[in-house]
Amino acid sequence: MSRDTVKFRCQACGYVTTKWMGRCPDCGTWNSIIEESSIKGHTKSVQDIEPIPLSDVSFSEDTRVSTGIKELDRVLGGGIVSGSVVLIGGDPGVGKSTLLLQTMAGLLRDSSARGLYVSAEESAQQVKLRSNRLGIDTKNILVLPETRIEKVLDYIERIKPALVVVDSIQTIYTETLSSAPGTVAQVRECSAKLTVSAKRYNIPLFIIGHVTKEGAIAGPRVLEHIVDTVLYFEGDKSQAFRILRAVKNRFGSTNEIGVFEMTDSGLKEVKNPSELFLSGQETPSPGTVLTATLEGTRSIIIEIQALVTPTTFGMPRRTSIGVDVQRSNLLIAVLEKIGGLHLGLSDIYVNVVGGLRVFEPAVDLAVAMAIATSFRNATVDRDTILIGEIGLSGEVRAVSQIETRLKEAEKIGLKKAVIPQTNLSSRISTTMQLSGVKNIREVLEMTR
Numbered sequence: 355m356s357r358d359t360v361k362f363r364c365q366a367c368g369y370v371t372t373k374w375m376g377r378c379p380d381c382g383t384w385n386s387i388i389e390e391s392s393i394k395g396h397t398k399s400v401q402d403i404e405p406i407p408l409s410d411v412s413f414s415e416d417t418r419v420s421t422g423i424k425e426l427d428r429v430l431g432g433g434i435v436s437g438s439v440v441l442i443g444g445d446p447g448v449g450k451s452t453l454l455l456q457t458m459a460g461l462l463r464d465s466s467a468r469g470l471y472v473s474a475e476e477s478a479q480q481v482k483l484r485s486n487r488l489g490i491d492t493k494n495i496l497v498l499p500e501t502r503i504e505k506v507l508d509y510i511e512r513i514k515p516a517l518v519v520v521d522s523i524q525t526i527y528t529e530t531l532s533s534a535p536g537t538v539a540q541v542r543e544c545s546a547k548l549t550v551s552a553k554r555y556n557i558p559l560f561i562i563g564h565v566t567k568e569g570a571i572a573g574p575r576v577l578e579h580i581v582d583t584v585l586y587f588e589g590d591k592s593q594a595f596r597i598l599r600a601v602k603n604r605f606g607s608t609n610e611i612g613v614f615e616m617t618d619s620g621l622k623e624v625k626n627p628s629e630l631f632l633s634g635q636e637t638p639s640p641g642t643v644l645t646a647t648l649e650g651t652r653s654i655i656i657e658i659q660a661l662v663t664p665t666t667f668g669m670p671r672r673t674s675i676g677v678d679v680q681r682s683n684l685l686i687a688v689l690e691k692i693g694g695l696h697l698g699l700s701d702i703y704v705n706v707v708g709g710l711r712v713f714e715p716a717v718d719l720a721v722a723m724a725i726a727t728s729f730r731n732a733t734v735d736r737d738t739i740l741i742g743e744i745g746l747s748g749e750v751r752a753v754s755q756i757e758t759r760l761k762e763a764e765k766i767g768l769k770k771a772v773i774p775q776t777n778l779s780s781r782i783s784t785t786m787q788l789s790g791v792k793n794i795r796e797v798l799e800m801t802r
Contacts, residue, residue, distance in 0.1 A: 362387045363538050368576060390533040418605075419558075422460025425614060425623045426453070428650075429585060429598050431606015434461070434517075437556040438605060439549050441523075441577050443563040444587030449596055449616055450562050451476075453587065454519045455484060455495075456620055457560070462494040467516035469494060470509060474501045474525040488620040501535065503528045503544045510551050520548060522562040523577065536564075542576045549580055578602060589616075590709055595630060596621065597710065610650035628655035628766050631708035636736065641728030644739045644768065645720030646759035647712050653755070653762035655739070657707040658717065660724035665701045676706025677721060678713070685722045685744060692748030693722075693798050695729055716753040718744040719772070719797065726798055734800070738770040739763045748794040752776040760784045772797065 362371050365388055367381035377384050418433030427433050430440070444450050458469045473481050478497045485491065496513065500506055503526050510518060520526065526544045527535040534540070545561065552559040563577055578584050582604045589596035598612035613624040624630050631654060632644070641660040646653055658677075665671065674682040682704050689695045704721060706712055719742035727734055734740070741759055743751040753759075756777045763771060764786055775790035782788065791797050 361390055363390050365538055368538050388533070388537060390531070390537060390539045419461065421457045422463060423453075423457060423623065425598065425612030426457060428652075429600050429610050429612045430583065431603055431610075434558045435582075435605045436558060437553050438583060439552050439559045439561065439581040440583040440585060441561045441563050441581040442585040442587060443565050444589075445565060445591070447591050448587050448589050449614070449621055450587050451521055452484065452488065452616075452620055453598075453614070454521070454560050454562065455481075455490060456488060458495050458517055458519060459488070459490045459492060461517055462492065465494070465516065467494065468496055468513065469517040469519070470513060470515040471495055471497050472506050472518065472520045472526075473497055473499045474520070475522055487618070501525055501527060503547055507547060507551050510555065510557065514555060515557060517558050517560070518548075518552070519560045520562065522564055523548075524564045538576060542580070545577055545580045588709070588711075593709060595624070595709060607650055609648075610652070626766075627652070628762060631656045631706075631710055632766075638733035638736050640731050640733055641724050643720040643724040643727065643734050644736070644763075645717045646739060646741055646763055647710075647714060647717055648755060648759070653758045654710070655763055655766055655768070656710055656712065656717075658720045658724045659705045659707060660721070660728045661703040662697065662700045662725060662728040665699055670697075670699060671701040671703075673702075674704040676709070676711050677704050677717070681715070681718070682721060684746070685718055686725065688744055688746065688748055688794060689722055689726060693726065693794050695726060695798075697725070697729065700729065715743040716741055716759075718742060719750060719791075722794060723797060735770065737768050738772065739768050740772045740797075742772070742774045742791070744794060750774045750791050750793055750797070756780070757782050757784070760786055760788075772800070 362374050364378040364381065364383065364386045366383040366386045367378060369378050369380040375387055378386055418435055420427055420433045442450055458471060462469050471481065478499050481497050498509055523541055523545055524536040527540050528543050531539050531543060548559060561581065583600065584602040586599050586601060587596060588599060594616050596614040596616060600608045600610060602608060613627045613630060614621040615624055643658050644655060645658055646655050672683055686697055686702060690697050702725060719740045722744055723734060723740055741753055743753055745751055752774045756773060760771055760782060764784055770787045772789045772791060775792045778788060778790040
């Protein structure tokens with residue numbers, strides 16, 4: 355006889371217990387433990403697979419299929435791999451459904467194959483309204499407004515589509531579990547079944563996942579462990595620009611980003627992101643410095659802004675948007691100790707124009723100079739770029755791929771560059787005027 359097994363699972367971290375508790379003992383989250391029950395029965399037997407020597411394993415290069423969207427192909431590593439499972443997350447309204455609908459249209463434009471769009475949140479009429487806005491009208495895209503995973507798998511087996519999109523996984527449920535859709539058990543079970551189906555029929559699968567208030571994909575990372583690729587679609591809904599970033603990719607690099615612009619007719623690719631992240635301000639102003647950052651194989655010119663004002667409270671505020679706040683505090687300490695700037699009684703705000711998040715230390719020199727020029731009410735020329743990493747003793751360290759960064763700066767019309775002295779020893783092919791610096795004091799002398 356099959357019987358129901360009851361257990362309690364934390365919806366924040368996945369901790370399992372046999373009794374309900376108000377607070378999860380693993381992650382400390384309150385009111386996150388929910389009762390889950392499943393039917394326990396006989397499992398189906400699977401075919402035994404014998405181990406084989408590694409040298410006898412047949413191998414062929416993964417064939418990639420272009421989506422027709424170059425920015426998406428760049429992030430995926432060159433295109434879609436057959437049988438791969440891609441999870442895309444982002445804030446509500448950022449454009450996840452729009453991106454995947456355009457991807458299906460681009461992939462099936464010159465093909466007789468069909469794609470399956472599983473709309474678990476919207477009706478077929480709502481999907482049609484979006485397609486009309488995007489100018490997509492094709493019979494190759496089949497819309498399935500269904501929330502039961504058994505029904506979805508049945509259609510995949512019968513149709514054998516060239517591409518499957520599930521929007522979204524948090525609204526899909528399986529009848530074998532009595533828990534509500536969106537719980538950890540439902541998300542894990544449905545994702546595992548979809549992944550098995552995609553691998554069995556060699557069909558690329560896109561899954562849309564909701565995000566929590568902290569910005570992580572809901573379902574305590576169980577989705578990220580199951581799928582092959584995890585993409586985050588970032589951007590403020592009040593702005594038109596979106597950034598697609600890979601945080602996991604079994605078939606390519608995780609350093610690439612794709613830049614899009616949201617328009618009335620859908621998402622459009624931004625071919626020159628450097629012009630996007632520049633404010634367009636022609637005259638120099640205090641606290642504004644240009645620098646170059648690397649995102650995978652692409653160099654992007656960005657603008658760092660800083661505002662230093664006297665504090666009105668006992669404790670100065672230190673806020674950073676787009677730059678790690680701990681890194682900013684480190685640079686402020688170096689400017690105080692080595693540079694001699696008295697910043698202890700000032701509120702300091704640092705921002706990266708355009709909403710881009712920068713993680714590499716090569717922008718340290720630009721961040722430090724933006725803070726220093728705002729404090730001194732000085733300026734840096736708009737045709738000058740600053741590149742370099744700053745150590746705790748104030749030294750300016752060399753950065754990688756300096757020539758790639760300078761070529762991008764030269765392409766948009768910049769004429770001067772302040773770079774680490776050690777990078778000048780390498781052969782750099784550029785027409786820009788280069789200035790090498792060894793420590794932060796030499797850089798601060800430029801603003802006096």
